[in-house]
Amino acid sequence: MVKFFSLFRCFLSMNIKKILEYRMDFIIGIIPSIISSLFGLIFISLIFENIQSLTGLSYYNCQMIYGFFLLSSSLERILCGNFQQLRGYIFNGTLDLIFTRPINLLLHLMFLNFNEEYFIQFIIGIGVVIHSVTSSGLQLSILTLCLIAYVSILGALLLISITIITSSLYFISDGTFSLFNAVNNLTTYLKYPITIFGKTIRFFLTWVLPLSAVSFLPMQLASEGFNNHLLYIIYLTIIIVALLMLSVKIFFYGAKKYQSTGN
Amino acid sequence: MIKSFYKYIIWIKMGFLSQLNYRGIIIDRLLGFLFQFVLMFFFWKAVYIDVSIINGRTFEEMFVYMLLSVSISALYLYPTISFISMDVKSGNITNILLKPIDYQLQFLNKQFGIALFMFIILAPIVTLFLIIMQTHFVGINFAFFFVSLFGGFLFNAVFNFLLGILCFWTENSWGIASFKIVLVEILSGTLIPLDFFPVHLQAFAIKIMPFSKIVYYPILILQGKLNIKEILISYTNAAVWIILIIILSSYFYINLLKV
Numbered sequence: 001m002v003k004f005f006s007l008f009r010c011f012l013s014m015n016i017k018k019i020l021e022y023r024m025d026f027i028i029g030i031i032p033s034i035i036s037s038l039f040g041l042i043f044i045s046l047i048f049e050n051i052q053s054l055t056g057l058s059y060y061n062c063q064m065i066y067g068f069f070l071l072s073s074s075l076e077r078i079l080c081g082n083f084q085q086l087r088g089y090i091f092n093g094t095l096d097l098i099f100t101r102p103i104n105l106l107l108h109l110m111f112l113n114f115n116e117e118y119f120i121q122f123i124i125g126i127g128v129v130i131h132s133v134t135s136s137g138l139q140l141s142i143l144t145l146c147l148i149a150y151v152s153i154l155g156a157l158l159l160i161s162i163t164i165i166t167s168s169l170y171f172i173s174d175g176t177f178s179l180f181n182a183v184n185n186l187t188t189y190l191k192y193p194i195t196i197f198g199k200t201i202r203f204f205l206t207w208v209l210p211l212s213a214v215s216f217l218p219m220q221l222a223s224e225g226f227n228n229h230l231l232y233i234i235y236l237t238i239i240i241v242a243l244l245m246l247s248v249k250i251f252f253y254g255a256k257k258y259q260s261t262g263n
Numbered sequence: 264m265i266k267s268f269y270k271y272i273i274w275i276k277m278g279f280l281s282q283l284n285y286r287g288i289i290i291d292r293l294l295g296f297l298f299q300f301v302l303m304f305f306f307w308k309a310v311y312i313d314v315s316i317i318n319g320r321t322f323e324e325m326f327v328y329m330l331l332s333v334s335i336s337a338l339y340l341y342p343t344i345s346f347i348s349m350d351v352k353s354g355n356i357t358n359i360l361l362k363p364i365d366y367q368l369q370f371l372n373k374q375f376g377i378a379l380f381m382f383i384i385l386a387p388i389v390t391l392f393l394i395i396m397q398t399h400f401v402g403i404n405f406a407f408f409f410v411s412l413f414g415g416f417l418f419n420a421v422f423n424f425l426l427g428i429l430c431f432w433t434e435n436s437w438g439i440a441s442f443k444i445v446l447v448e449i450l451s452g453t454l455i456p457l458d459f460f461p462v463h464l465q466a467f468a469i470k471i472m473p474f475s476k477i478v479y480y481p482i483l484i485l486q487g488k489l490n491i492k493e494i495l496i497s498y499t500n501a502a503v504w505i506i507l508i509i510i511l512s513s514y515f516y517i518n519l520l521k522v
Binding site for chain 1: 285286287288290291292294295296297298299302305306308309310312313314317318437438439441442444445446448449454455459460
């Protein structure tokens with residue numbers, strides 16, 4: 001654990017120095033992220049100019065769901081944003097270099113580059129959640145807030161597990177195949193309520209691959225309280241921790257099978 | 264003349280074949296589009312549950328709009344701005360300048376090849392969804408649609424070239440490329456039809472800015488929502504912007520070569 005934090009500190013300071021060196025790039029890079037995150041909010045308000053509710057949920061409920069989605073997805077991208085570039089690392093030989101270092105491969109890939117635009121997205125997510133909660137007049141107890149934070153972290157861990165599993169496909173295929181795009185398009189729709197889907201998909205997203213933890217359940221905890229959801233949160237904890245451990249095992253299994261492209 | 268034209272046609276082929284390199288990536292992207300279309304269907308079905316018409320569109324028309332907007336924007340997803348940035352930073356541009364070809368035309372033709380590839384692989388999925396939705400388009404609108412689509416492609420291509428040249432004066436192309444993607448996605452009507460925007464922004468976004476000619480106008484033309492006068496005005500607007508961007512990019516390109 002001490003090694004983890006000292007490694008994290010080294011990489012973080014390296015990335016901060018890079019940001020300070022290329023300040024213009026940093027500013028140009030975060031502006032699209034801010035615009036894109038804010039446009040998601042604008043999209044919801046444009047839709048609600050024409051409708052009263054979306055599957056029974058109000059405008060502020062949908063805003064809350066979007067805010068929680070930003071929180072969990074940005075947490076996942078802060079840690080696992082580099083996994084999407086794994087293909088590039090394989091082709092240019094960076095991955096071979098990473099393999100030669102005496103650092104845990106998973107941690108090394110996580111900390112190699114910090115995508116600063118996702119820190120901004122995280123802050124925007126917090127802002128959106130606070131705004132939607134206060135606008136709907138909800139008053140949340142400390143326990144509810146803690147549970148909401150806990151479930152959001154579980155949601156982020158689930159997204160991290162999925163990213164780790166899909167990136168492991170790059171190892172086995174030598175960078176020629178993955179399901180990043182497909183999974184990304186799937187998880188993007190978590191910024192809307194899962195009640196828009198049919199019963200089968202809803203069941204799948206609640207009990208099989210519980211992506212409802214990413215955005216929908218935190219909204220339910222904020223709106224309805226936690227009394228009806230405690231057992232489900234325990235179920236989520238077991239499933240998501242198990243999936244995380246499985247994803248790490250799959251990742252290292254894939255890493256063992258990796259054959260370099262010869263760079 | 265045919266020979267000089269042929270040397271650029273080769274770049275269309277190269278752009279096309281470059282996408283065939285990794286079939287696994289193609290499968291991933293196709294699956295991604297399929298998931299996106301299915302989830303989009305559920306989303307708009309839920310939006311239309313209590314209303315039958317929004318901004319003059321029924322659910323079927325809205326879904327077809329979003330289906331086509333995602334498909335058209337996919338033609339331009341490839342980060343072609345980075346080609347120029349990589350050529351300049353690696354010094355490869357000096358090799359290109361020694362060849363008897365115009366760099367901008369080469370770049371445009373390569374983009375056309377990439378867009379053509381995406382068009383061919385997306386066409387079956389889009390056609391399938393259109394058949395399922397029982398969509399009917401008037402024949403002549405197809406002709407106007409393809410002219411408008413080509414105009415949108417040309418604007419996007421010359422705009423990419425301009426931004427690629429401007430990347431020379433920044434440290435890398437990633438920030439400008441990200442900014443362009445977000446700007447075009449919002450202002451072209453990819454994420455939501457431009458008539459959803461507040462009234463005071465619609466005139467600016469739809470009639471003045473060129474990005475609406477990339478996605479919004481081609482789809483409106485295909486769905487038969489514009490008369491011939493409006494179609495011709497959109498063509499003129501696109502042509503003016505294309506000429507303006509070509510002039511700007513030529514100016515910056517000449518300055519780049521001097522450096």
